[in-house]
Amino acid sequence: MKESLLENKTFLTQLESRMAKTRWFELISLMAVTMGILILAVLLIDVLVDGLPWLRPHLFTEFPSRFPKNAGLRSALQGTLWMIGLTALISLPIGVGSAIYLEEYAPDTKLTRFIEINIANLAGVPSIIYGLLGLGLFVRAMGLGRSVMAGSLTMALLVLPIIIVAAREAIRAVPRSVRLAALALGATQWQMVRSHVLPYAMPGILTGTILAMSRAIGETAPLITIGALTYIAFDLRGPMDIFTVLPIQIFNWVSLPQKDFQYLAAAGIIILLALLLIMNSLAIFLRNRLQIRW
Amino acid sequence: MDIEKSLIGLTVQEQSEKPSPPTRRVERIIEGIFFLCAIVSVLTTAGIILVLIQETIGFFNEVSIIEFFTDTRWTPLFASKRFGVLPLVTGTLMVSFYAMLVALPIGLLAATYLSEFASQRTRKTLKPILEILAGVPTVVYGYFALTFVTPLLKLIFPTIQSFNALSASLVMGFMILPMVASISEDAMSAVPQSLRQAALALGATKMETTWGVVIPAALSGIAAAFILAVSRAIGETMIVAIAAGQQPKLTLNPLQSIETMTAYIVQVSLGDTPHQSIAYKTIFAVGMLLFVMTFLMNMISHWFTRRFREVYE
Numbered sequence: 001m002k003e004s005l006l007e008n009k010t011f012l013t014q015l016e017s018r019m020a021k022t023r024w025f026e027l028i029s030l031m032a033v034t035m036g037i038l039i040l041a042v043l044l045i046d047v048l049v050d051g052l053p054w055l056r057p058h059l060f061t062e063f064p065s066r067f068p069k070n071a072g073l074r075s076a077l078q079g080t081l082w083m084i085g086l087t088a089l090i091s092l093p094i095g096v097g098s099a100i101y102l103e104e105y106a107p108d109t110k111l112t113r114f115i116e117i118n119i120a121n122l123a124g125v126p127s128i129i130y131g132l133l134g135l136g137l138f139v140r141a142m143g144l145g146r147s148v149m150a151g152s153l154t155m156a157l158l159v160l161p162i163i164i165v166a167a168r169e170a171i172r173a174v175p176r177s178v179r180l181a182a183l184a185l186g187a188t189q190w191q192m193v194r195s196h197v198l199p200y201a202m203p204g205i206l207t208g209t210i211l212a213m214s215r216a217i218g219e220t221a222p223l224i225t226i227g228a229l230t231y232i233a234f235d236l237r238g239p240m241d242i243f244t245v246l247p248i249q250i251f252n253w254v255s256l257p258q259k260d261f262q263y264l265a266a267a268g269i270i271i272l273l274a275l276l277l278i279m280n281s282l283a284i285f286l287r288n289r290l291q292i293r294w
Numbered sequence: 295m296d297i298e299k300s301l302i303g304l305t306v307q308e309q310s311e312k313p314s315p316p317t318r319r320v321e322r323i324i325e326g327i328f329f330l331c332a333i334v335s336v337l338t339t340a341g342i343i344l345v346l347i348q349e350t351i352g353f354f355n356e357v358s359i360i361e362f363f364t365d366t367r368w369t370p371l372f373a374s375k376r377f378g379v380l381p382l383v384t385g386t387l388m389v390s391f392y393a394m395l396v397a398l399p400i401g402l403l404a405a406t407y408l409s410e411f412a413s414q415r416t417r418k419t420l421k422p423i424l425e426i427l428a429g430v431p432t433v434v435y436g437y438f439a440l441t442f443v444t445p446l447l448k449l450i451f452p453t454i455q456s457f458n459a460l461s462a463s464l465v466m467g468f469m470i471l472p473m474v475a476s477i478s479e480d481a482m483s484a485v486p487q488s489l490r491q492a493a494l495a496l497g498a499t500k501m502e503t504t505w506g507v508v509i510p511a512a513l514s515g516i517a518a519a520f521i522l523a524v525s526r527a528i529g530e531t532m533i534v535a536i537a538a539g540q541q542p543k544l545t546l547n548p549l550q551s552i553e554t555m556t557a558y559i560v561q562v563s564l565g566d567t568p569h570q571s572i573a574y575k576t577i578f579a580v581g582m583l584l585f586v587m588t589f590l591m592n593m594i595s596h597w598f599t600r601r602f603r604e605v606y607e
Binding site: 019097119120126131247 | 349
């Protein structure tokens with residue numbers, strides 16, 4: 001026991017190798033993170049290289065065509081804009097209403113807990129299942145056909161859990177003192193919610209809604225399932241018209257054997273990603289500029 | 295007297311100077327409207343289950359449930375129809391398995407780096423970048439798998455088919471990676487600092503602490519992340535619909551073209567299938583099976599997360 005550990009040769013060499021192992025481990029785990037980022041970079045570069053030469057103005061103004069040179073995304077862009085607009089109109093009020101109920105009104109009962117668990121479960125249901133729901137309920141049972149309305153209703157149900165969770169967080173972040181101040185001045189529950197809670201929670205709610213919409217823009221499977229068509233060569237005029245959206249048109253082009261259509265698909269992907277980038281930047285901007293720090 | 299009333303507070307005031315009955319009724323109605331909004335999500339679940347069950351019953355009126363689960367061929371769109379769902383299930387599970395081979399180790403290592411090694415600042419920059427991966431639309435991943443990864447794989451495996459399970463799996467693995475990393479990191483960050491300090495004080499290196507203490511302590515959280523990731527992989531549609539093919543085959547060879555349950559639903563939806571035809575009903579039967587599988591996994595994952603919370607909070 002006279003010899004200290006620091007003079008023990010075996011211990012020292014072992015320590016050396018144990019420290020080396022830790023350094024290797026750190027390096028490997030850093031590589032795991034970088035690998036994810038690297039794949040993202042490769043994906044973006046691949047899409048840009050393939051698609052940039054095909055990114056031309058007439059892509060926005062022309063309808064799809066059998067000839068790659070003439071094909072455009074006009075009907076797909078119209079469909080995407082209509083669908084996003086209608087989806088937001090449907091899901092925002094219902095989502096915010098649910099969030100207000102759960103945060104401000106709901107008693108602590110079994111029913112409330114059931115609603116909460118149910119929302120958490122819905123967030124994990126594969127998106128294609130929502131497509132089957134839309135097909136059975138909106139397209140067939142309600143007779144909406146393969147309209148942009150049926151697609152938007154389906155998509156609204158799909159993004160509802162995201163909006164509810166975001167809105168609940170935003171509402172919860174409003175301090176209790178604000179609510180008490182309103183109530184103390186004689187406001188009713190609804191007056192308090194409308195004039196105090198909602199305005200303060202609005203930036204957070206909007207951020208969540210924009211993120212939910214950017215999820216909806218990229219979703220393909222549910223809309224294919226309800227039967228959104230791929231070849232549409234006329235302008236979309238109303239909510240009951242048949243439609244197609246950007247990712248479905250991309251999917252259609254990817255599935256065609258000609259190489260030129262793959263490049264067109266890449267150009268479409270660039271537009272899709274640019275849309276997502278704009279929406280996400282808007283969400284971040286809203287969060288940073290408008291959100292109140294208590 | 296007035297001061298006294300206001301001191302006693304709201305309840306007294308309400309009694310003496312209560313809002314007029316119409317205001318109260320309005321309050322009730324508004325609360326009712328919000329309640330109805332909250333019920334929409336319950337109705338959604340009910341709707342999913344009802345639609346699936348209704349069409350599935352219709353399907354099993356025409357096809358025996360034993361054939362569905364034991365027959366090894368799936369050819370509902372051909373002249374000689376066979377309804378064995380096994381090829382679709384094995385296709386789905388194989389793709390998920392190889393996707394997990396990518397997402398699991400890399401995701402866990404990435405979580406380790408973010409939680410144990412990275413400085414606060416590095417983590418704050420790296421995590422959002424990693425999460426962009428999860429926000430890329432799946433159709434984009436499908437394109438990437440088909441036009442970039444498959445040709446690359448052809449250089450390594452010359453016998454690989456143009457549509458194959460491997461390429462779809464690899465890309466799907468990277469799509470799920472951020473989810474595995476994010477949830478595992480949350481679980482590891484929640485392990486109390488005192489456990490790490492105890493291990494380090496006993497002379498363990500950082501790696502020994504991570505493997506011997508932090509990961510075991512966070513294991514149920516990590517397990518929850520993995521199960522959730524498998525559930526995500528099973529339900530993923532566009533990558534497999536684009537890159538994995540449309541040939542339901544009972545095989546475990548990832549170099550071959552296969553078909554998953556989700557890809558089958560897409561395939562039928564793309565064709566103009568008449569309502570009430572047997573092909574139309576198959577997608578609901580397959581959808582039902584998919585729903586049950588993912589639902590069970592989400593429940594198990596939820597259970598793991600709850601168990602984990604009980605330990606440390």
